[in-house]
Amino acid sequence: MINDYQTQKTLREDYDVCIIGAGPAGITLGLRLAQRGWRVVLIEGGGHEYAPRSQELYKCSSSGLELYAEETRLRFLGGTSNHWAGRCRPFTPSDFAVQPPGELPGWPIPYAEIEHYLPAAMDIVDLPQGKDFQALNGGLKGGDFEGDRFLLSPPTRFAQKYATALNETDGLDVFINCNCVDLEFDKASGSLTSVQVSDYDRHRQRLVAKHFILATGAIENARQLLNSQSLSEAGVVSRDGLVGRCFMEHLNIDMGTFILGEGQDTGTHQYYTTDAFIAEYHAGKGNVTTSVLDDVRTYGRTAEVKYFLENLACEMGVASKIAFIANFSCPGDGVIGTMIEQFPNLHSHLSLLDEKDALGVGKVNVNWELSEGDRHTIKCIGSELAKQFAEMGLGFVKLHDFVYDTAVPLKIQPHAHHMGTTRMAATPEFGVVDRDCKVFGTQNLYVAGSSIFATSGASNPTMPLLQFALRLADHLDEKMKSTRKAAV
Ligand SMILES: Cc1cc2nc3c(=O)[nH]c(=O)nc-3n(C[C@H](O)[C@H](O)[C@H](O)COP(=O)(O)OP(=O)(O)OC[C@H]3O[C@@H](n4cnc5c(N)ncnc54)[C@H](O)[C@@H]3O)c2cc1C
Helix, strand or coil, X not given: CEEXXXXXXXXXXXXXXXXXXXXXXXXXXXXXXXXXCCXXXXXXXXXXXXXXXXXXXXXXXXXXXXXXXXXXXXXXXXXXXXXXXXXXXXXXXXXXXXXXXCCCXXXXXXXXXXXXXXXXXXXXXXXXXXXXXXECXXXXXXXXXXXXXXXXXXXXXXXXXXXXXXXXXXXXXEEECCEEEXXXXXXXXXXXXXXXXXXXXXCEEEEEEEEEEECCCHHHHHHHHHHCHHHHHCCCCCCCCCCCCCCECCEECCCEEEXXXXXXCCCCEEEEECHXXXXXXXXXXXXXXXXXXXXXXXXXXXXXXXXXXXXXXXXXXXXXXXXXXXXXXCXXXXXXXXXXXXXXXXXXXXXXXXXXXCXXXXXXXXXXXXXXXXXXXXXXXXXXXXXXXXXXXXXXXXXXXXHHCCCCCCCCECCCCCECCCCECCCCCCCCECCCCEECCCCCEEECCHHXXXXXXXXXXXXXXXXXXXXXXXXXXXXHHHHHHHHC
């Protein structure tokens, strides 16, 4: 049943599981666990629709590369699935087997641990069962790039698709406009005892449960942990510890342009680095999309220059005109876009600020940084693609200087894939959650979503994070069953 916490303060006292955040991860976990017979409460900070009073709670500052952290997340029922694009690509065994460069280890589990959840995750995002992830085009000769294999979800809007289930599943209480504002940890038992929830009038209440799952997205998952005074007093979280560290994005880089070879196909092509490429260059993975511009908005650079000069006196925005002319791509030119893996890096991190939001939760600063390893990946992908493209006669590539010259500042955009702030590791020295997604140093606090990613690969994160959510539901179900058996 979906209740509005702003007007209905009807929380119960006997929940088995409290899930914080009703995006793809939280909704999946809530339904799965309630369907297994557990008493579950799913709390969502936003309402049924977008509202500025909720969205403003996502405001954060940025001291590194610009992340657009407020614009690339949505804070209402269904979370960011309300505007995701639906591109799905599964992880592969090598994502889990290859160690990233540097001090930090990769995944502490093999791919097999989540592989068997793929059909269920595909079903959740409405991908046809049994349909393989196929490449729409072939690879490049030379063995470094194969055709990328992906499928497109409609895209599934979780709040709409699961509206009836959220309202009618026995054992599931959903509260909207119900914000988690504090996590209350008891050092003696090593357990989270409750969370403080708040409506928009700052009316606070204690919500008690046996187990808790944070599913508020990668920035907020870390923010909630950093904000909890009781977790920091107990030493579970510390400001210079790993919570909030290793923030990763997929690197969205305009690599340059190309002129299509004589008689070549004008369609868009998507390539993906092969495992052989990763092994040879010790680089990260990446998707490269090549497309020919067919959007003819003008009749060429000279027409623009003529118009510009004719209208110089009355035109505003001279700087943008000059930039347009300088960067003009002729119709028929090709552009090269990317979605590239970023390696885990301690310097790319979130930190808690003294300033509080309207509900009294500490705000965060995001310092998104790239490492030398990331620049190496960009350079290898760009230069090998350019070579192989030319060798096959597909076209002539002109890379931007920053691709191969690391002294030139990089032009980069985010992909809105936030990952890695509560990374999974075998030991607390290298991560925040263990193999079961449980926060190290606690008995009953779990994390769901792409914040647990130890490495990011170059696969879109939502379907894989659903595989992990399904695995966590199975783990908790087993754990709670054995606790109940032991108590009988
Ligand atoms: C424009 C865009 C396009 C995208 N396209 C793709 C794509 O093609 N493929 C892909 O795989 N991914 C894509 N993504 C990423 C995708 O949207 C996310 O991976 C996914 O939504 C993450 O799910 P989540 O449940 O972990 O977090 P979210 O969807 O962010 O949900 C978190 C939920 O927690 C709630 N919440 C936050 N704080 C609190 C609090 N204190 N108390 C209670 N509730 C709280 C929020 O309101 C929200 O409902 C895209 C993202 C954007 C922005």
